[in-house]
Amino acid sequence: NLVEIDLLRGGRHSVALPPDQVRAPGDSARGLVCVLRDAQPTSRELYYMPLRERLRAIRIPLRPTDADVVLDLQPLIDRCYRTGGYWQTDYSLPPEPPLSETDLVWARDILRQAGRL
Missing domain, CATH: 1.10.1200 (Non-ribosomal Peptide Synthetase Peptidyl Carrier Protein; Chain A)
Incomplete structure (x- = not known):
């Protein structure tokens, strides 16, 4: 499994997708998370992160037989801000x-x- 978190505000997204496959709903959704599941290599889950909204919780895949784990990104970024x-x-x-x-x-x-x- 691969989870890519791209919170860059400018330039091309850094996720492993061709630019034409990343269609953000408006300019405000610059943040992007891309989830690739090993069991479904041709499918991607995209989470758009608008600048003016709290960062979303995302589903983190584990093994195919295990339930996803939910990761709330905002507390993670808040901690990076405080400690970094x-x-x-x-x-x-x-x-x-x-x-x-x-x-x-x-x-x-x-x-x-x-x-x-």
Whole structure:
């Protein structure tokens, strides 16, 4: 089994799919998770992650005879933020790649509420 998590906001997705097979529902769904099950090698499960929404829980396949395990991605990313030093980022600088104007207003509001701006 293979689970790929791509939270990049710019460029091509990094999952093992041709770009024409990754059809995001709108520009806001930049995050993407691709799940490939060994027992179904020609099939993929795609989870789109819109920027303004909490990261979704995804199903992690185990053996074909075992039930999937649910992995809630948001607490995992929250922990990475706390322990990886990302809280030291200077959020007064514009993000790279740039956000759309409406997403930038939204992000700044979130940062103000969190006391980061």
